[in-house]
Amino acid sequence: MLKATSIFVILILFFSCKTPESNSQSLISVIDQSLEFATQQSLRMAESLKNQxxxxPQTIDKNGKLVTCNSDWWVSGFFPGVxxxxxxxxxxxxxxLWAENFTLRVEDQQYTTDNHDVGFMIFCSFGNGxxxxxxxxxxxxxxxASKSLITRFNPTIGCIRSWDYSSWSAQWQYPVIIDNMMxxxxxxxxxKTFNDTTFSHVARTHANTTLKNHFRDDYSSFHVISYDTITxxxxxKNTSQGYADDSAWARGQAWGLYGYTMMYRKTGNKTYLDQAKHIADFMINHPNFPEDKIPYWDFNAPDIPNALRDASAGAIMCSALIELSTYISSEKGEQYLQIAxxxxxxxxxxxxxxxxxxxxNFILKHSVGHMPNKSEVNVPLSYADYYFTEALLRMKKVLQGQQLFND
Structure with missing residues (x-):
């Protein structure tokens, strides 16, 4: 695992030198209060599903009633991870006890080979466990689960396939979405754990192919890239969840930022670090990035500034920026941490x-799942809660001078 660079120490000094009335002290208080609320809310959520x-948990319906999913839906691993x-x-x-209980509810997905989301399902739950x-x-x-996931890798294309053929995905021969970086x-x-380079070969080939084909000159990302299965x-180059094929769907940008930051941690490949910085800079310098730093659901939504925000994109971006801030020079790292x-x-x-x-009983409000389909719009989402909780813990560790990762 990569150790944090000198920026980590500099940032600790930066925060520790402030007075008790300063942002660092109040930020700790904000974090602790949010974590305490998240704990009580999540315990209520767990109790509500005791007999199911x-x-x-997935989201809520238009009447505010809890909507649940089975283990085979892509979001199943997030609540156990919370x-x-x-x-x-x-x-x-x-x-x-509740974490163990809900983790075991997704155990059967270790053998899933018909979608790419086994990483979300299993690593957020069993990985944290x-x-x-x-x-x-x-x-x-x-x-x-890792052995299941790599069955979806095509060496000719150099990517893990995201969606299998169906009536709605028939427009693409071999669709790969930016989410797959996660x-x-x-x-x-x-x-690393099983000393098997087959897994890392697939991961790095996928990351390299995605870096080559998914990104525009300004480092914004397409949502869906489809490949010719023969050549x-x-x-x-399309979108399924963004405003338009050439727009910057906010959660997609966040997936890319998080994914390449993580890949730098795992590989030490500076190309991934540079890509993460480019994506971060695209987002934070975008003229449509709001003052409160929670993105509109798409950076190019036509009704900005009245467009809906996406708390899930903000939470994913926040967690990634905290990690990214520990790998780079002090000025840039401080900027990322201040945004977070x-x-x-x-x-x-x-x-x-x-x-x-x-x-x-979800933690956050105001996320956007699939705007074009008018599905899960302006509602809580389990993955928003997951990455928000992760971001809170990461920031708390930074403020307390702890390493973010020990693996």
Whole structure:
């Protein structure tokens, strides 16, 4: 694992030198209050599903009622991951028992080969569980999931396929979405843990192919790149969830930022670090990036400034910027960390943070799932909660002078 550069120490000194009334002290208070709220809200969520052992939280419907999913939906691993993060922050028997309970609800997905989201499903749940408990059964599940995921890799194309053929995906021969960068951490972890370079070869080839084809000259990203299955050449550049094929769908930009930051941590390849910085700079310098630092659902949405915000994109971006800030020079790193601080403060405000017992017992309000399909629009989403909780813990570790990663 890469160690943080000197920026880590500089930032600690930067925060520790401030007075008790300064932002560093109040930020710690904001973080602790948000984590305490997240803990109580998540325990209520877990209790509400006690008698539905096959269900996991997804969102709410138009009446505010909880919508759940089965283990085979791509978001199934996020709530177990939230519970593990909250347990990491404040260990308790109840949090651990619920984290174990909900983690086991997605165990069957270790053998999933019909979609690319096994990384989200298994590594957010079992990955965090193994990191915190060392349970050898969790380790084996992660290994099996990695073997399942690489069955979707096509060496001619150099990517893991995202979606299989169906009536709605028939327009693409071999679709690969920017989201897929997030599933590579599972493979890199398994490559090191099981001393098997097959996993890292797939992960790095996918990352390199995505870097080559998914990004425009300004470092914004297409959502969907489809490849010719015979030649491996790019056949189409489209979107499924953004405003337009040539727009910058906010969560897609955040996936790319997070994915290349993570790949730098796992490989030490400076090309990935440079890509992450380019993506970050595109986002934070975009003229449509709001003052409160929570992106509109698409940077090119036609109704800005009245377009909906996407708390999930803000949370993912925040978590990535915190990590990225520890790998680079002091001035740039401080800028990224200041953006992340603003995002934490905004997401922890009444505008985005729910009140106890409301919001279907989710933590954050105002995320956008799939605007073109008018699906999960301006609602809580389990992955927004996951990356928000992760960002809170990462920032807390930075402020307390702790390493972010020990693997």
């Amino acid at each position: 052992p096959d269900k996991l 519970l593990w993060y909250l347990y990491e922050n404040s260990p308790s028997d109840s949090l651990k 193994y990191r915190l408990t060392g349970n050898p059964e969790y380790k084996e599940v992660i290994h099996n 599933n590579l951490e599972l493979l890199e972890w398994s490559a 491996g050449a790019v056949e189409k 601080e603003k995002q934490i403060r905004t997401l922890s405000s009444d505008e985005y943070l729910a009140t106890p017992g409301t919001n279907g």
